Amino acid sequence: MKSRTAVFAALALFAGSAVADDTGFYAGAGVGWGELSLPESKITNSVVAAFDFAGAPLVTWSAKTDDTSIPWSALVGYRFFKYLAVETGYMDIGSASYRGDGLADIGDPVLFADAKAKIDWRANGWQVSVLGIWPIDDSWSVFGRLGLFMGDVKATAKLVNAANGDLVCGPNNCARAHTSDNSTQFIGGVGTDFNFMDTWTARLEWQAMPSLGNSDTGSGNWNNIQFSILYNF
Numbered sequence: 478m479k480s481r482t483a484v485f486a487a488l489a490l491f492a493g494s495a496v497a498d499d500t501g502f503y504a505g506a507g508v509g510w511g512e513l514s515l516p517e518s519k520i521t522n523s524v525v526a527a528f529d530f531a532g533a534p535l536v537t538w539s540a541k542t543d544d545t546s547i548p549w550s551a552l553v554g555y556r557f558f559k560y561l562a563v564e565t566g567y568m569d570i571g572s573a574s575y576r577g578d579g580l581a582d583i584g585d586p587v588l589f590a591d592a593k594a595k596i597d598w599r600a601n602g603w604q605v606s607v608l609g610i611w612p613i614d615d616s617w618s619v620f621g622r623l624g625l626f627m628g629d630v631k632a633t634a635k636l637v638n639a640a641n642g643d644l645v646c647g648p649n650n651c652a653r654a655h656t657s658d659n660s661t662q663f664i665g666g667v668g669t670d671f672n673f674m675d676t677w678t679a680r681l682e683w684q685a686m687p688s689l690g691n692s693d694t695g696s697g698n699w700n701n702i703q704f705s706i707l708y709n710f
Contacts, residue, residue, distance in 0.1 A: 504551075504552065506552070520540070536580040536581065541577075546572055605624050683700070
């Protein structure tokens with residue numbers, strides 16, 4: 478009888494431990510490789526219009542974008558049971574840039590100015606998400622993410638004379654701008670978790686936002702592959 482009682486007690490203790498492992502708070506941080514797909518042709522049209530407004534219309538122009546970055550994030554989450562969790566955290570999306578150069582007509586009949594455009598984007602903010610989780614075994618699980626990103630998107634633009642680095646100035650104004658605006662976007666993702674060393678989890682995830690930014694700052698699609706380490710309390 479005593480041995481049977483001991484067995485039942487051990488099973489109850491094991492079951493209690495299993496439930497505890499499937500619930501509770503966790504926190505972590507991650508770093509990734511991201512891409513913000515910038516609409517190069519639309520940006521070029523805006524740059525051409527800005528030179529025109531500055532009174533120095535472009536004669537020739539070529540441009541390229543650098544839309545890769547190193548995003549990072551920190552998060553806190555709570556797992557209600559093995560199939561469902563919620564997370565919130567801070568995300569630094571990183572930056573992207575547009576660079577162009579060409580010749581601008583500055584009004585001198587025999588002289589064109591070498592012109593350059595520099596436009597930089599940066600975004601950061603907070604996300605809140607729901608995770609649907611499917612455990613594969615005691616160590617591995619896969620999940621899907623659906624949530625909102627609420628952040629600040631900044632864009633800085635300068636049109637400069639390539640010869641001396643001065644701002645391009647015409648009879649209307651000098652071509653320089655800085656804008657910052659809030660952006661709220663859906664964020665989604667899929668990933669896998671690997672539990673190791675009792676309280677630690679390694680995570681690999683793909684994340685995406687369909688349109689980061691707005692008409693004031695410019696916008697683009699954002700994708701990110703991120704590796705994170707989580708600690709389970």
